[in-house]
Amino acid sequence: MSASLSLPEPDATTADTTTAPDAGGFAALGLAPALVDAVTAKGYTAPTEIQAQAIPPLLAGRDLIGQAQTGTGKTAAFTLPLLEALDLRRREVQAIVLAPTRELALQVSDSLAGYGAELGALEAVTIYGGAAIGKQLARLRQGVHVVVGTPGRILDCMRRGALSLDAVRVAVVDEADEMLRMGFIDDVEEILAATPSSRQTALFSATMAPEIERVARQYLREPVKVNVRQATRTVANIEQHVLCVSEGRKLEALMRLIEAADHQAMLVFVRTRATCAELAEALEENGHATAALHGDMSQSQREDVLRRLRAGRVDLLIATDVAARGLDVDDITHVVNFDPPMDPDTYVHRIGRTGRAGRDGASLLMLTPRQRRIRTAIERHTRQPMTEIRVPSNADLAWARKERFKAAALRAIEEGGLEVYESVVAELIADGAAAEQVAAALAAMACRHRPLLPTGEVARTRQTPEPTAPPERAAAVAAEPAPAEPAPAPAAAAPAPEPEPEPERPSLPPTRPAGTRPRKGHTPADAFVEMFLGIGQNAGLRAGDLVGAVTNEAGVPGEAIGAINIGPRSTFFGLAPDHVDAVLRKMATAFIRGRKTFIAVARPDGGAPGRDERPQRPPHRGTRASGGGGSAPPRRKGAPRRQR
DSSP states (O other): OOSSOOOOOOOTTTSOOSOOOOTTOGGGGTOOHHHHHHHHHTTOOSOOHHHHHHHHHHHTTOOEEEEOOTTSSHHHHHHHHHHHTOOTTSOSOOEEEEOSSHHHHHHHHHHHHHHTTTTSSOOEEEEOTTSOHHHHHHHHHHOOSEEEEOHHHHHHHHHTTSOOOTTOOEEEEOSHHHHHHTTOHHHHHHHHHTSOTTOEEEEEESSOOHHHHHHHHHHOSSOEEEEOOHHHHHHHTEEEEEEEOOGGGHHHHHHHHHHHSOOSOEEEEOSSHHHHHHHHHHHHHTTOOEEEEOTTSOHHHHHHHHHHHHTTSOOEEEEOTTTTTTOOOTTOOEEEESSOOSSHHHHHHHHTTSSOTTOOEEEEEEEOGGGHHHHHHHHHHHTOOOEEOOOOOHHHHHHHHHHHHHHHHHHHHHHOOOHHHHHHHHHHHHTTOOHHHHHHHHHHHHTTTSOSSOOSSSSOOTTSOOOOOOHHHHHHHHTSOOOOOOOOOOOSSOOOOOOOOOOSSOOSOOSSOTTSOOOTTSOOGGGOEEEEESOOGGGTOOHHHHHHHHHHHHOOOGGGEEEEEEOSSOEEEEEOGGGHHHHHHHTTTOEETTEEOOEEEOOTTSOOOOGGGSOOOOOOOSSOOOSSTTSOOOOOTTOOOOOO
């Protein structure tokens, strides 16, 4: 996963060996001509393995158990036969599809709408939690043919009397293993028990846990079993990488990898919602077009994120496993496991978001040295080795920046419209400047915010010796003039190295490093006032804590907060000048992470303000003050009172 990835062809020894799809295409599977036309109109000419094996028995009315991984085309494998089973003249619920997440339910509904557009007046409704139930109930009472939804909301609609399953002909349980993991399996059984015993049932799952097998035995009648060994095939066209790095350097390593990789859209998996929001914020503050996708977001927010991703306005998506369920975006070229998965199956599900529809993809697993056993378990599960890589060096970043700069320049030349600029260049040359110097000056102006030769603005490199760059890239970097360094002072003898004293200013990289381009509408970096906060890492302070305190206590908008630099015992951050007085006044008695804050404008020399420069605060009387964020924490029950 260096500056540019060249993906190898799948190894014939690890490719899937199941029966190939029928050469006759979708028409040979027995689908109605209208459905065949709808499929081919979307650009699909041959069925996938799961489609070729599942569609014929489903068309014949058989129950089915389909075991296949994400990205195999299983949604079309059950939606196409389901559409054929409907009688559109009867406006009643004839089919129900259970999905574990809102995203997957919406994906199934989109598939039904797309494939069923030529069948007639198909009425389908998607019901899920997190959306207004009133509209969903009204839609059900109007009469629909298909209901797609999450188990909890479907049960809610049934108990309110708005949804009857008495006329259901087809029931589909999608991603049953995820239903089990999320605790929905009892709800699934209750829903299936409310449908007629004569229904046709299809159950799809990536893995077959004993509990899922029990449900299949109870609710399916002599099912046809289809097992597509997609786990190996999905991995075969994905170039897998692993990076071992300490926990404290993961964010630094990720930033360098993002810049060095030639990616179109990158999906980064994390384990918790909190990490998802914090990582997305950190990457966005560093100039990346980033969005988060987690369970705390409303449905409208989630749909907006997916629209931006598909439109190319977002190239980094940070997501949790549950939130990414059902995510179907063909442009994802890289999947990064920032937090390792809970098990190998989850790993395969994650990386299945790239390399879709026959495309190649790349994945990265980030591990700490103590997590190396996870790599062994995954390699044993996928039967494919991972390539261990290193953190991209400054030489790698320089090579990547030059390549992107040259590509952008060539695109500008091809697009034309450069006449005005050509005349300016001609005037400069006529005034005596060399053509190469003019071009170099313009290039330097264009790259002012991100120089072609990195100087440490992406992340610190002194903690770890920098790896040697690839020969061809190292040669390219060596050809550039190195920045001048002051000559060392003469000394009689080289003294023994002394431990570096802790600087008064924090040495951690800021949330938005100097030199990066601020987001649209933000205050320019050089216009921020540098503020000092008297707590840091020793208090457990995080960037999100500081931003939340400043925005909530002082009413400051997020875009008015600049680079945040958290040190061991103190913190510096940028603040738009218009909000300085309000922050000093309203946060004088506030608490952050349970501690009183000392906040002031930093000295011009960048140091902390002295005691005599600190604002006066009301004396503490030993009682809890009234108010919001400025109130002191209550005395712990049983704790001795402070002696006066």
